[in-house]
Amino acid sequence: MLNVVSPTVAIVIPARYGSTRLPGKPLADILGKPMVQHVYERAMQVPGVTQVVVATDDERVRAAVHAFGGSCVMTSPDHPSGTDRLAEVMEQVEADIYVNLQGDEPLVRPKDIALLVSNMAASSTIQVGTLCHRISASDADNPNNVKLVQAENGDALYFSRAKVPFSRDGDEVPYLKHVGIYAYRREVLAAYGQYSQPMMEHAEKLEQLRLLSAGIRIRAFEVDEAGPGVDTPACLERVRGILGGGVPATKVSDTNNSSSSAALRGTAGWPSLNGVRLVITDVDGVLTDGGIYYDETGECLKRFHVRDGLGIRLLEEGGVRVAVLSGRDSPTLRKRLADLGVSVYKLGVKDKFSACHELMAEVGVIAETTVFVGDDSIDLPAFAACGLSFTVADAPYYVKAKASAVLSLKGGHGALRELADAILSAQGKSHIFDSAEGFGTIMAGAVQ
Known part of the structure; x- marks a missing residue:
């Protein structure tokens, strides 16, 4: 033998x-x-x-x-x-x-x-x-x-x-x-x-x-789809979350399947938010429900959610900057930003990839510590520019497939507040919004 x-x-x-x-x-x-x-x-x-x-x-x-x-x-x-x-x-x-x-x-x-x-x-x-x-x-x-x-x-x-x-x-x-x-x-x-x-x-x-x-x-x-390697600080944070048991090893698949989309919903399935220093958010479809209304003078009207407004202020008071990026520009939007005290923004933007990098430079942060929140194909260049990307629950399936994670709420229904609470919790600052004592320390700057 x-x-x-x-x-x-x-x-x-x-x-x-x-x-x-x-x-x-x-x-x-x-x-x-x-x-x-x-x-x-x-x-x-x-x-x-x-x-x-x-x-x-x-x-x-x-x-x-x-x-x-x-x-x-x-x-x-x-x-x-x-x-x-x-x-x-x-x-x-x-x-x-x-x-x-x-x-x-x-x-x-x-x-x-x-x-x-x-x-x-x-x-x-x-x-x-x-x-x-x-x-x-x-x-x-x-x-x-x-x-x-x-x-x-x-x-x-x-x-x-x-x-x-x-x-x-x-x-x-x-x-x-x-x-x-x-x-x-x-x-x-x-x-x-x-x-x-x-x-x-x-x-x-x-x-x-x-x-x-x-x-x-x-x-x-x-073989089956592999988990991510480590190339950047953002990759490292994601891998830490996966090995810690809180983040799925593979991302949402590119399919119109509600169970697949749900795989990254909820804070248990999100990448680590501990290092986030800047949140850049789209307006239409995120801070609003996407509806656009015109009055008899031709002025564009939008419906904002008060919880998102408070979420922006909570982030700012908690040491996380918030910037607004929109392909539109209007007196209504500028009035809302002024009411919220948002001083970092770019409106009427066509190149969102470059605009994100300009906002990061203005705030003094890097891509790996920046989150973008968007809702549609026009936001995909911004997803690519930032270390992490989130999208709303009613975004198209192909946008969800490109995002780092999917929020459980729809645009204009408190989705940004959901993310704000998650970021502050990850950074040990949940007392700002979940206790009377903590909220009392920031009440002077809190608006909706």
């Missing part, structure tokens, strides 16, 4: 200390542990793995890994890509298969890595393995979501930031998002430095295209 020897498998976790958007990212605290520890512990749960090791270029990361009992190797700080760093690790860590698991993926599922490892072990013809999951057509529009198309056997034909495959006739087609976890056979990794950078890698900024250009096959295995 022939004895089949299982390949040895090493999981390597690259963890660079330097990060433009989030310096010191591997050591970011999540529930009392550095982020890299969460990744390491999940990697250790994968069956059939010979070794788990962190690869870093910074002594602080090495010290943190050793402090929690992990294994770590030092690598050069000059590698142009994660694959090059992995190739250096190969010189110190012996294995037949190397899994590249990024150190900013604390929500990675051990079962997904196990699926990748088991398939690599079962077929020696698979040179490189990776993961993917289905996404909606609207999510496929985002160039930050790398898409792939597959052959019948699961091999990747191409990876792109573009929306591939392109549906010429507008028919519905499936879209697959690439999950950046790779498994390499030793011989592929050893030869990686010999492959030249092709035009398509340079254009797309996707290093896996170098392998495809060199004739290396990459087999992609489909």
Whole structure:
């Protein structure tokens, strides 16, 4: 009887200390542990793995890994890509298969890595393995979501930031998002430095295209939708909320389904609001019910809700600035803003993305600490500009799909007040609105 020897498998976790958007990212605290520890512990749960090791270029990361009992190797700080760093690790860590698991993926599922490892072990013809999951057509529009198309056997034909495959006739087609976890056979990794950078890698900024250009096959295995990685402070706050048990790991799907929309309703399903310093709100459909009325003189009239007005003042008194952004401008709106004491606003705006950044600069905050509240397609550029986005209960399903979370109240019916209470509660200031003593401290500035 022939004895089949299982390949040895090493999981390597690259963890660079330097990060433009989030310096010191591997050591970011999540529930009392550095982020890299969460990744390491999940990697250790994968069956059939010979070794788990962190690869870093910074002594602080090495010290943190050793402090929690992990294994770590030092690598050069000059590698142009994660694959090059992995190739250096190969010189110190012996294995037949190397899994590249990024150190900013604390929500990675051990079962997904196990699926990748088991398939690599079962077929020696698979040179490189990776993961993917289905996404909606609207999510496929985002160039930050790398898409792939597959052959019948699961091999990747191409990876792109573009929306591939392109549906010429507008028919519905499936879209697959690439999950950046790779498994390499030793011989592929050893030869990686010999492959030249092709035009398509340079254009797309996707290093896996170098392998495809060199004739290396990459087999992609489909898994369930993955939780978010950590790229920015806002991402970090969301992951903290998920691991703390309060936030769903996946966002609302792009479907007109009331149960899906409800998945992010209510404060238990919201991302962390602790760091919010600025709330930018739309007017029509958020502060009003969306109705527009004209009197006999042609003056535009709107119906505001007094609770939203008080919510704005509560936020301001609680140290959170509120700005108003509207595509319309009218004497009625300016009178309402004056009554509420709102001094930061932009009216008659066409480019909401740029306007949001101008408001942030005026207040002196960054996108990661800014929330936008909108209700329709015209607000989607503002969603993209801000770290968090909320929409009202009666927004279209496709707007809900793009928001960080959905409020339980309709526009013009106290939705902004709902968010204001949630922000103040998250920041330990609920006494401002839920006690007579607390409200008494801010009564002078409280208006409706």
